[in-house]
Amino acid sequence: MTLSGLLAFVVVFGTIVLFHELGHFLVARASGVMVREFAIGFGPVVARIQRGLTAYSVRLLPLGGFVRLEGMESSPLEGGDEAGEEPRLAPGDPRRFHNRPLWQRMATIAAGPFMNFALAGILFAMLFVPPVVERVDPGSPAALAGIRPGDRVVRIGELSTPTATRVVRSVLDARPGQTLDVWVQRDGQVHLLPVRMEADRPGGYLGVRMHGPRPLPAALYGGFVEMVDSTGEIIRVVARMLGGREALNVAGPVGIYSMVQEAASRGAYSLVGLAAVLNVNLGLINLLPLPVLDGGWLLFLLLEWIRRRPLEPRLQSAAQVLGLMLLLALMLLATYLDLRRLG
Structure with a gap:
């Protein structure tokens, strides 16, 4: 582990998480939903600033982030409000998440992965700059x-x-x-x-x-095409792994750190390319229908549209616990594969 490699990992992963949560934040605010907290990381709060009714915080475990919306149940990873003094809104207040129209709620949830795909397109466009x-x-x-x-x-x-x-x-x-x-x-x-x-x-x-470099519109178009192609290729690889036609090959935090360190040693061009691919990966992972991920919330909202009423809170809670267990199991498997590759 080197200082430059650690710094590159923090910048790359921090940027990915920041843009993802910024997508949720901006669409929630535009939809009239009260944002209680914008957080980078999970676990205990390391630093916290209050601006109006929104808290901006950095938490101990820098492996993700979240936006806590008024009226939206927290994930077990997020935790609740430490201060315990937040003013509660009335059940019928339109600023509560579940009181907004269904399409606005779905847009708020989908905005996180969308921002990762958008950032990937911009980063891929930057790769068209070299002569x-x-x-x-x-x-x-x-x-x-x-x-x-x-x-x-x-x-x-x-x-x-x-x-x-x-x-x-x-x-x-x-x-x-x-x-x-x-x-x-x-x-x-x-x-x-x-x-x-x-x-x-x-x-x-x-x-x-x-x-010289391509004109900006051509570079942006090329970056978008590259993002779409990269997304399709990742989906095809996952399909081959699930079908047993390709060996299981997933990377956890240790593997991602190793890739970032190696890319950083080869220069800015390689690091930007890796950051673009990681954004595509994170966008796709968050669309998986696991209740602790954005795809799980979209699944809940889709069921609400089909049933014409929300899923019962106890079922949502049980699904979240199950989703969290599956996610942790996947992370442990990825970490095991990382350590085996390094060993």
């Missing part, structure tokens, strides 16, 4: 190193996420006979291709022609 190789001169240092048309230059020497102009400048600054490390992105993978500069050609010669 793209259009042409490689035959016999050039770039060709001998294995650089191909279509490669995106994501790092050159110590310079990460370079522009086309800065790539040219790095090449011009290279000494004759020097080996210049060039990282390129190809087919979703980052490759290190050491380029040996020509010994008898001062001034630096790489032998490629590049074009």
Whole structure:
């Protein structure tokens, strides 16, 4: 464990959780629901600020977060109000979650995963910023190193996420006979291709022609397409695992930390790509129909629409306990697989 790896994990995972809960928060407020607490983490409160009727808190276990809405029963992971002095609203008050129209409640719940998918699209769009190789001169240092048309230059020497102009400048600054490390992105993978500069050609010669980053609309469109493709691929992999056609391969906090640390060591480009994939994963996981997840709440609301009345509180509570047990079992399995891989 390194300090830089730990910092990268906190930033990546914290951003994912922040955007997820921000989705719930913004749609709840727009729907007129009173938000009692906006929390990052679970368990005992570490820091807490009260702004009006909403508390903003950081809790001890940084493996998630929640938004506590007025009139919506808390998950066992969240805990109740420590102060115990919150003013209660009347049962018929429109600011209570269950007094809002069904579509507003469903939108509030679905907003969390939606924000993760949206953030994934934005992060994927950022990956279109590096310059793209259009042409490689035959016999050039770039060709001998294995650089191909279509490669995106994501790092050159110590310079990460370079522009086309800065790539040219790095090449011009290279000494004759020097080996210049060039990282390129190809087919979703980052490759290190050491380029040996020509010994008898001062001034630096790489032998490629590049074009700069895509315009913003094209980059955003490409990021959205990449997000959709990534979502579909994850669903297909899960289906193959459930069907026994592929070995079970899930990652828990230990595995995610290892992936983040490895991506951080390869540079900002790899870290952004991993953060995008993790957002897609979290969005999909939260849509699973487990009562402690967003998908479980959506299932409750769907049953309410079908039955024309809410599910009885005791059934909801029992389902939440069962869902929590299943979720903890999945986390323990993922952690076991993480430790076995590391061992």
